[in-house]
Amino acid sequence: MINVTKTYLPPIEEYQQYVQGIWQRNQLTNNGPLVQELEKKLKEYLGVKHCFYVSNGTIAIQIALKVLNITKEVITTPFSYCATSHAIVWENCTPVFADISPDDFCIDPSKVEQLITENTEAILATHVYGNPCEVDTLAAIAQKHNIKLIYDAAHAFGVKVNGTSLFSFGDISTCSFHSTKVFHSTEGGAIFTDDDQLAYLIDSYRSFGHKSDNYYTIGINGKNSEFHAAMGLCVLPKVKEIVEARKNIFDLYDKLLNWDKLTKPKVKIPVESNHAYYPVFFDSEEVLLKVRTALEAENIFPRRYFYPSLSTLKFVTAESNCPISDDAAPRAMALPLYYDLAHTDVERISTIINNTIS
Numbered sequence: 001m002i003n004v005t006k007t008y009l010p011p012i013e014e015y016q017q018y019v020q021g022i023w024q025r026n027q028l029t030n031n032g033p034l035v036q037e038l039e040k041k042l043k044e045y046l047g048v049k050h051c052f053y054v055s056n057g058t059i060a061i062q063i064a065l066k067v068l069n070i071t072k073e074v075i076t077t078p079f080s081y082c083a084t085s086h087a088i089v090w091e092n093c094t095p096v097f098a099d100i101s102p103d104d105f106c107i108d109p110s111k112v113e114q115l116i117t118e119n120t121e122a123i124l125a126t127h128v129y130g131n132p133c134e135v136d137t138l139a140a141i142a143q144k145h146n147i148k149l150i151y152d153a154a155h156a157f158g159v160k161v162n163g164t165s166l167f168s169f170g171d172i173s174t175c176s177f178h179s180t181k182v183f184h185s186t187e188g189g190a191i192f193t194d195d196d197q198l199a200y201l202i203d204s205y206r207s208f209g210h211k212s213d214n215y216y217t218i219g220i221n222g223k224n225s226e227f228h229a230a231m232g233l234c235v236l237p238k239v240k241e242i243v244e245a246r247k248n249i250f251d252l253y254d255k256l257l258n259w260d261k262l263t264k265p266k267v268k269i270p271v272e273s274n275h276a277y278y279p280v281f282f283d284s285e286e287v288l289l290k291v292r293t294a295l296e297a298e299n300i301f302p303r304r305y306f307y308p309s310l311s312t313l314k315f316v317t318a319e320s321n322c323p324i325s326d327d328a329a330p331r332a333m334a335l336p337l338y339y340d341l342a343h344t345d346v347e348r349i350s351t352i353i354n355n356t357i358s
């Protein structure tokens with residue numbers, strides 16, 4: 001069976017070594033030494049100023065909204081995983097969907113600007129498939145209107161623009177370290193900022209809002225455990241190798257697929273990519289469903305991603321005007337891509353797709 005992704009598992013002995021240390025110290029959570037070591041190594045690896053390890057990528061977005069004191073409208077993208085808009089609704093804020101650009105599927109800055117009202121307090125944009133949003137334009141809009149800029153950078157682990165981590169953009173960036181992501185710690189996530197004041201708040205908000213006897217604010221439990229940090233510490237040294245293997249598969253799909261009948265996202269800003277996903281867009285949903293049936297018959301399971309367009313979810317928004325996202329999401333599919341996917345399987349998958357679409 002071939003799934004859209006397969007979690008990288010380190011040699012079990014490496015994990016066991018960390019577990020032995022946990023047993024010796026008898027400290028399983030509450031900002032333990034492995035959590036601190038992972039945060040330190042992530043900061044070095046990514047070249048970012050502050051990094052707070054949390055329990056997942058969704059709580060990371062919620063904490064970002066909280067520390068920035070966002071309570072009203074958030075302009076966001078309909079082309080993302082549902083966690084992006086759910087975090088906004090969960091925090092009692094109002095998501096306002098700005099449509100995406102048809103070429104890179106990231107939020108369209110010109111649509112963002114049209115939707116700004118006196119109630120707009122933030123932009124929450126996703127770097128779709130790890131490809132950067134138009135970061136300079138969005139930063140200029142946020143500054144001009146004095147609103148906050150948050151990136152859901154769940155797909156962007158290790159992605160660099162001119163040598164700078166994509167996590168350094170915006171007031172706050174968040175990431176997910178879920179098992180399906182390029183870098184993972186079983187479950188997990190992180191919050192990144194360059195702002196010392198925000199860093200102080202994030203640190204207290206993720207841990208009930210108090211440090212021992214000093215109670216500061218209303219917090220939540222966003223901490224992560226020593227066991228999760230241990231997995232992260234085992235996976236981090238392998239990320240370069242994992243990304244390299246993914247790149248080879250990526251290049252092979254590029255070479256083999258029939259681009260007369262398919263499109264893929266344009267990368268507008270040159271990046272050092274992490275090859276997180278291999279998305280293709282079919283001419284219609286009908287073609288996508290035909291391809292999926294053909295692949296499933298061979299025990300190959302791609303994933304409709306992102307689908308559906310979040311602007312179509314009635315429990316998220318009553319109304320929206322996002323024709324580009326509503327058209328793109330039903331045609332979007334992520335193909336299998338993981339570190340040890342055999343090149344012969346990539347050939348097989350490409351042949352099935354090409355035969356079905358031609």
Ligand SMILES: *Cc1c(COP(=O)(O)O)cnc(C)c1O
Pocket residue numbers: 056057058059080081083084126152154155175176177178188189
């Ligand atoms: C994975 C993902 C999330 C959620 O992360 P979790 O760690 O699973 O909570 C949020 N946004 C995007 C774009 C994602 O891909």
